[in-house]
Amino acid sequence: MKKLLVSLSVLLLAYASFGQNDKFQKGMEKTMTMLDSAKTSEDYTSVAAAFERIGDAEKTQWLPYYYAAFCNIMKGFQDQKVNKDEVATKAEELIAKAEAIEPKNSEIFILKNMASTLHMLVDPQTRWQQYGAKGNEALAMAKQLDPNNPRAYLMEGQGIFGMPVQFGGGKDKAKPVFEKSVSLFEAQKPASSLAPQWGKSSAERMLALCK
Amino acid sequence: MKKIFLLFVAFLTLNFLPAQVKIQGQIKDNRNHPLHGVSISLKDSYDGATTDSTGSFSFRTTETGEHILIATSIGYNTIEQKILIGKERVTVNIFLKEKLDELKAVMVTAGSFAAGDSKRAAVLSSLDVATTAGSNADITAALKTLPGTQQVGEQEGLFVRGGAGYETKQFIDGALVNNPYFSSTPDISSRGRFSPFLFKGTVFTAGGYSALYGQALSSALLLETIDLPEKSEVNASISPLFLGAGTQHQAKDKKSSWGINYSYVNVALYFNLVKQTPDYFKIPEFQNGDANFRFKTKTGGIVKYYTTFSFSNLGLRRPDIDSSYLKDAFALNNYNWYNNLSWRENLGKGWRMNLVTSYSTNTDDVSQQIQDQNNRAKQFANGLYWMRNKNFDLHRRQDLSQIKGVFEKKLIGISTIRFGSEYWYSYDKSVMKDTARKLIDNYTAVFAESDIYITNGLAAKIGARFENSSLIHKADIAPRISLAYKTGKNAQMSVAYGTFYQKPENNQLYYTTALGMTKATHYILNYQKMTVERIFRVEGYYKKYEDLIKMVPANFYTSNYNNNGSGYAKGIDVFWRDKKSIKNFDYWLSYSYIDTKRDYLNYPQHMQPNFVANHTASVVMKRFYTSIKSGFNFTYSYATGRPYYNLMVNNNNKYFIADEGKTKSYNTLNFSGEYVPSIGKALAKVFIVLFASMSNVLGANQVYGYNYSYNGKYKEAITPPAKRFYFIGLFLSWGVDRTQDVINNNL
Numbered sequence: 001m002k003k004l005l006v007s008l009s010v011l012l013l014a015y016a017s018f019g020q021n022d023k024f025q026k027g028m029e030k031t032m033t034m035l036d037s038a039k040t041s042e043d044y045t046s047v048a049a050a051f052e053r054i055g056d057a058e059k060t061q062w063l064p065y066y067y068a069a070f071c072n073i074m075k076g077f078q079d080q081k082v083n084k085d086e087v088a089t090k091a092e093e094l095i096a097k098a099e100a101i102e103p104k105n106s107e108i109f110i111l112k113n114m115a116s117t118l119h120m121l122v123d124p125q126t127r128w129q130q131y132g133a134k135g136n137e138a139l140a141m142a143k144q145l146d147p148n149n150p151r152a153y154l155m156e157g158q159g160i161f162g163m164p165v166q167f168g169g170g171k172d173k174a175k176p177v178f179e180k181s182v183s184l185f186e187a188q189k190p191a192s193s194l195a196p197q198w199g200k201s202s203a204e205r206m207l208a209l210c211k
Numbered sequence: 212m213k214k215i216f217l218l219f220v221a222f223l224t225l226n227f228l229p230a231q232v233k234i235q236g237q238i239k240d241n242r243n244h245p246l247h248g249v250s251i252s253l254k255d256s257y258d259g260a261t262t263d264s265t266g267s268f269s270f271r272t273t274e275t276g277e278h279i280l281i282a283t284s285i286g287y288n289t290i291e292q293k294i295l296i297g298k299e300r301v302t303v304n305i306f307l308k309e310k311l312d313e314l315k316a317v318m319v320t321a322g323s324f325a326a327g328d329s330k331r332a333a334v335l336s337s338l339d340v341a342t343t344a345g346s347n348a349d350i351t352a353a354l355k356t357l358p359g360t361q362q363v364g365e366q367e368g369l370f371v372r373g374g375a376g377y378e379t380k381q382f383i384d385g386a387l388v389n390n391p392y393f394s395s396t397p398d399i400s401s402r403g404r405f406s407p408f409l410f411k412g413t414v415f416t417a418g419g420y421s422a423l424y425g426q427a428l429s430s431a432l433l434l435e436t437i438d439l440p441e442k443s444e445v446n447a448s449i450s451p452l453f454l455g456a457g458t459q460h461q462a463k464d465k466k467s468s469w470g471i472n473y474s475y476v477n478v479a480l481y482f483n484l485v486k487q488t489p490d491y492f493k494i495p496e497f498q499n500g501d502a503n504f505r506f507k508t509k510t511g512g513i514v515k516y517y518t519t520f521s522f523s524n525l526g527l528r529r530p531d532i533d534s535s536y537l538k539d540a541f542a543l544n545n546y547n548w549y550n551n552l553s554w555r556e557n558l559g560k561g562w563r564m565n566l567v568t569s570y571s572t573n574t575d576d577v578s579q580q581i582q583d584q585n586n587r588a589k590q591f592a593n594g595l596y597w598m599r600n601k602n603f604d605l606h607r608r609q610d611l612s613q614i615k616g617v618f619e620k621k622l623i624g625i626s627t628i629r630f631g632s633e634y635w636y637s638y639d640k641s642v643m644k645d646t647a648r649k650l651i652d653n654y655t656a657v658f659a660e661s662d663i664y665i666t667n668g669l670a671a672k673i674g675a676r677f678e679n680s681s682l683i684h685k686a687d688i689a690p691r692i693s694l695a696y697k698t699g700k701n702a703q704m705s706v707a708y709g710t711f712y713q714k715p716e717n718n719q720l721y722y723t724t725a726l727g728m729t730k731a732t733h734y735i736l737n738y739q740k741m742t743v744e745r746i747f748r749v750e751g752y753y754k755k756y757e758d759l760i761k762m763v764p765a766n767f768y769t770s771n772y773n774n775n776g777s778g779y780a781k782g783i784d785v786f787w788r789d790k791k792s793i794k795n796f797d798y799w800l801s802y803s804y805i806d807t808k809r810d811y812l813n814y815p816q817h818m819q820p821n822f823v824a825n826h827t828a829s830v831v832m833k834r835f836y837t838s839i840k841s842g843f844n845f846t847y848s849y850a851t852g853r854p855y856y857n858l859m860v861n862n863n864n865k866y867f868i869a870d871e872g873k874t875k876s877y878n879t880l881n882f883s884g885e886y887v888p889s890i891g892k893a894l895a896k897v898f899i900v901l902f903a904s905m906s907n908v909l910g911a912n913q914v915y916g917y918n919y920s921y922n923g924k925y926k927e928a929i930t931p932p933a934k935r936f937y938f939i940g941l942f943l944s945w946g947v948d949r950t951q952d953v954i955n956n957n958l
Contacts, residue, residue: 027257042248046261049250053259056252086285123743125790126336133441164837 024061027054028194035067041079044071055097062102063194069094069111070198076118088118106146107196112138113155135159150184151196153177154203161206175210182207232296235269236303238262238282246284246307254279254291272296286310311624311664318670318695320705320739320748340407343831344846345881345906347938349402350413351392354432355848356829358750358784358801359417362850362877363822365915365929367392367400370822371417372752373780373807374429374731377716381432382424384515384553386569387635389611393497393523394545394575398915398929404521404547411437417784418733418752419707422658422674422691423617423629428713428731428756436551438513439468439505442946446472450940451480453497467506474499487932492586493526493542512556520548528582532920532927533597537581537589544576561621565631568614577605597921607641609717622661630659639717648721652682652714660691668697678728680714685727687712693735702740709733715760719772727774730757744791746799754780759811764860770813778809778817798832813858815866821916824850824877841886850877857919857926869923874916880908898944906936 031050038047048071055064072091076084092115099108116135120127139159142152157177163169185200238249245266252259253272260270275296280303283289287307294301335353340346346353351369354360361370368376381391383405393401407413412435420431440459448455457472476497501519508514526542553567581589581601591598615633622628635654640647660674672693679686691709698704712728720726732755739748759776782805790797804826808817819825827850835842857870883904889897907913912934917926 023257042261042263045248045250049252049259049261050257052250053252054257057255057257090285126338129441167837 024054024058025194028063031064032067032194035071038071038074041075041082044075044078047071048075052094055094060101062098062105062108065094065098065101066107066111066196069098069115070196073111073114073118077114084118084122088115091115091118104145106142106149106152109138109142109145110149110151110155110196113142117155117159148184148187150181150188150203151199153181153184154199154206157181157203157206161210171210175207178203178207178210230275230298231271231273232275232298233269233271233300234258234280234294234296234303235267235300236305237266238268238284238305238307239266240287241306241308246287249282249284249287249307252281252283254281280305282307286312309667311626311667318703320695320703320737335413337407337410337413340413342833342842342844342883342885344844344883344904345848345879346846347402347883347904347936348407350405350407350410350432350434351403353407354415356799356801356831356846357415357417358786358803358827359782360803360827361822361824362827362848362879363915364400364877364913364931365398367395367402369430369432371430372754372782372784373778373805373809373820373823375820375822378427378429378713378731379432380424380427380430381434383434383517383551383569384436384567385423385433385565385615385617386551386553386567386613387426387611388549389571389609389637390547390549390573393521394543394547394573396525396527396543397541398918399932404519404549405434409436409517410434417750418754419691419693419709419735420711421672422660422676422689422709423631425656425658425676425678425689425711426654426713428711428729436515436517436553438515439465439507440470443468444944444946446942446944448474448940448942450938451484452476452478452938452940467504469502469504471502472500481937485933485935485937488930489527489529489932490538491525491527492540493524495523495525497521497523508556510557510559512554514552514554516550516552518548518550520546522546528586531581531601532918532925536584538583538586539601540578540580540582540586542578542580544574546572546574548572563619565617565619566615568612570610570612572608572610574608575605577607579603579605603644605641605643608639610638612636624664626661626663628659628661630657632657641721650682650717650720650724652680654678654680654682654714670695678712680728682720683714683724683726683728687728687730698738699740701742702738705735705737705739707733707735707737715772719760722770723772726760726772727758729759729774729776731755732757744789746786746788748784748786750784752780752782752784754807756780756809756811759809761811762813762866764813764864764866766864776809776811776814778807778811780805780807782806795836796832796834798830800831801827801829803827813866814856815858815868818856818868819854821853821855824853826851839886840888841884844883846879846881848877848879848881852876853916855916857917857923859923870919870926872917874914875912877913877915878909878911879906879913880911881906882908896945898946900942901940902942903939904937907934910934 031047031054034047034050038044048068051064051068051071055061055068058064069091072087072094075082076087091111095108095111095115102108113135116131116138120131120135139152139155142149157174160169160177161171161174181203185203190197238246240246247262247264247266249262250259251268253274256272256274258270258272258274260268262268277293277295280292280294281289282305284307286309288310290305290307292303292305294303340350340353341348343353343356354369355362359372363370366376369379370376371379381388392403395401414433416431418430424431440461443459443461445458453474453476455472455474457470459468459470461468477494479494482491482494499521503517505513505515524544526540528538528540531537531539549571551567551569556564558564579601581598583589590602593599613633613635615631617629617631619627619629633656637652639650656676656678658674658676660672663671674691676689689710689712693705693707695703695705711731711733714728715726734753735750737748737750756778758774759778761773761776762770763773764770782803785802788799805823807819807823809820810817829846829848831846833842833844852873852875854871854873856868858866859869861867886901889899913931915929917928919926
């Protein structure tokens with residue numbers, strides 16, 4: 001009886017202390033499943049909001065803000081009707097929150113690069129000088145912080161892919177960069193199940209387009 | 212034992228399946244429209260939802276008791292609302308108010324064309340100025356393709372909506388520029404002194420401009436200099452007309468920079484190849500230099516200093532209009548030095564400050580001489596006063612020192628109040644035929660202005676300016692009011708009203724300072740629809756002129772001046788720009804109609820000024836071919852004929868129209884092209900631009916007006932010095948990429 005009580009109380013204690021972490025883990029996992037199946041602009045809006053809720057409630061976790069920013073950026077790239085400046089600015093606010101908790105993280109600089117690209121796409125001719133430079137700087141920073149980040153090469157490759165051949169871009173120039181990205185994706189060992197892992201299929205698809 | 216186990220299981224299940232309460236509701240905006248995509252969250256919990264297309268949301272929560280429900284959406288003010296969660300479902304309906312947003316809010320656009328690279332879509336960028344055919348990187352020439360401006364080719368300046376060139380003033384970072392153009396040669400227009408690449412923003416106001424600026428009856432051209440450059444570079448330019456070199460150095464931490472440039476212009480080779488109508492006995496030669504430094508302050512402000520000097524001389528001979536064998540020889544030496552120091556600072560608590568101080572000095576030495584066939588000076592007796600007055604030397608020095616401070620405070624939302632003061636000390640001394648004249652003016656102004664945003668869709672700008680000139684002992688108060696109203700997505704209407712004063716010109720004040728300010732009142736109605744790639748705007752205006760300067764002949768060659776002149780101008784300006792319809796093709800169309808009459812200077816009655824054409828239109832086209840890395844630009848401008856007059860003095864000492872007429876219509880097709888082999892190569896060591904241009908491709912004969920002989924019996928057309936102008940130049944820059952330094956500094 002005594003034994004039972006002791007083991008019961010140990011169990012309860014463990015359960016209670018584990019509960020908090022478990023809640024974050026479960027909450028994130030659930031929302032990440034939603035992210036995996038997000039297709040429409042509305043999907044991204046609600047997934048972004050769900051991540052932001054977790055971030056606001058936790059206060060010390062950077063990943064929820066990271067994913068919330070990522071969702072906003074994806075919305076900007078996928079939905080041509082959405083105001084790119086507006087979502088990019090929103091993403092930048094979330095990036096700043098993530099960076100305050102987790103400074104100097106390569107993944108965060110990847111998002112900074114994407115947000116700059118979004119701003120630039122609004123009016124590439126007049127904005128490339130400002131936002132192109134800002135984006136390149138973020139990308140260089142991301143590479144410096146983690147030379148093996150496959151997403152850095154995915155972003156770099158996409159930039160080259162989208163540039164006209166005459167300007168030093170195009171398929172041929174982008175191909176080796178995507179190849180490097182894919183090989184890094186194959187070797188990537190995420191720090192945790194929640195750490196950013198996205199982009200492998202995009203890299204493979206882009207590489208296929210280069211052939 | 213079993214009981215305890217059951218209890219334990221029950222406890223665990225309870226914990227895993229706690230009582231859930233449903234929270235639901237609807238979110239609407241102020242106009243009762245449902246809002247979708249609004250995020251609803253229960254503070255400090257993961258629970259929440261996003262509204263659907265009907266603005267509805269619902270979610271379940273295990274929380275109980277008092278909680279805060281938060282509703283957030285991009286572009287709206289966040290609302291926090293207390294709710295009590297019991298056992299029953301909770302229904303919450305929330306109204307969100309649209310956030311006042313500088314980027315979304317309407318902007319007063321009546322009268323003004325914003326050009327620049329700011330976040331708001333711009334009408335013209337500095338690159339546009341450089342690539343507008345016919346402009347040859349002259350800001351004024353590019354602005355002449357916008358509606359409201361006249362195609363005046365015989366003198367420099369922007370002639371806006373019935374106003375003369377001197378009624379448009381230029382301001383750099385808020386400070387008035389005294390001599391914005393290279394000194395003028397009779398019947399030839401000269402270029403502006405400042406490169407378009409110096410400026411990140413240009414606002415061309417065709418009327419109704421802000422109370423922060425004054426002393427321009429028609430128009431203010433507001434130029435805002437760039438902050439820190441993007442990178443360090445060394446540049447060189449080579450052309451048959453000039454050679455230039457310079458460097459721009461950015462500090463490693465990207466917080467300060469300095470630069471220096473020098474260029475030498477000599478058109479001897481060009482004039483050998485392209486024959487000019489006047490006989491240039493002194494080939495135009497210009498030496499220009501400029502230097503700058505800029506640094507960011509700790510609190511996010513910036514200090515900028517820019518200075519430029521130029522030294523030029525030229526001399527040309529033309530047949531004299533009063534003789535078949537004499538010639539007019541005109542020679543000009545000019546020295547100009549311009550300085551501008553500005554400090555922009557955030558003072559905290561929503562306060563901002565802009566201080567600017569500027570000093571410029573300009574010296575012209577003009578010699579005008581009648582020469583015989585052997586180019587020897589010829590003197591005349593007093594009786595031949597019309598010839599005698601064509602022999603003179605003029606030495607003129609103009610200095611302007613000024614200081615201006617503007618303070619700005621953010622009020623509720625994005626409403627802003629700004630106020631400040633400025634002081635100009637101007638010195639003007641001329642010596643002509645041993646007669647020295649000197650003018651010193653202490654001009655002070657105090658101004659206040661407020662941008663009031665009632666909603667994102669309705670804004671007002673209300674301001675007033677008090678000015679005083681010590682030279683003429685006159686003060687005035689100029690109110691300015693404008694309103695903007697959003698009429699639909701990207702579309703808005705605005706109206707503006709304002710009064711504008713300007714001192715008489717110094718060459719009138721030389722003779723008497725017993726004159727008052729000239730006055731114009733503007734009424735403007737504007738409609739604009741603007742997206743990033745398309746702009747449509749139409750603007751109607753009415754302007755009333757009062758107290759314009761009139762000349763009253765004292766005898767055949769001197770006059771008295773008074774303020775009895777008046778006039779009006781009314782018209783409509785239309786502008787359309789489209790970068791979207793055809794890929795890589797950018798074009799704009801401008802059309803202006805104006806009806807204006809003035810009774811001023813030597814005009815005997817109200818009549819249309821000789822610099823005004825009733826209809827003007829321009830088509831500007833630009834296309835860049837990435838396959839050959841080249842761009843081609845065409846500009847076609849058209850203006851109906853302008854009136855010309857021969858105004859003479861009759862025996863009653865009154866001006867009368869001895870002869871009048873209308874010039875033939877003006878049209879010109881200009882071309883320019885650029886080849887940019889290194890475009891898009893971010894890491895290219897050298898950036899090369901090869902630029903070429905040709906004006907008046909079709910060779911139309913252009914007549915700007917007529918000059919008359921002293922007795923009015925003979926007239927001669929005013930034409931450009933050559934039918935066409937050609938330019939070719941190679942521009943090189945070697946950049947130093949500082950990205951790696953920035954990364955190292957941040958690590």
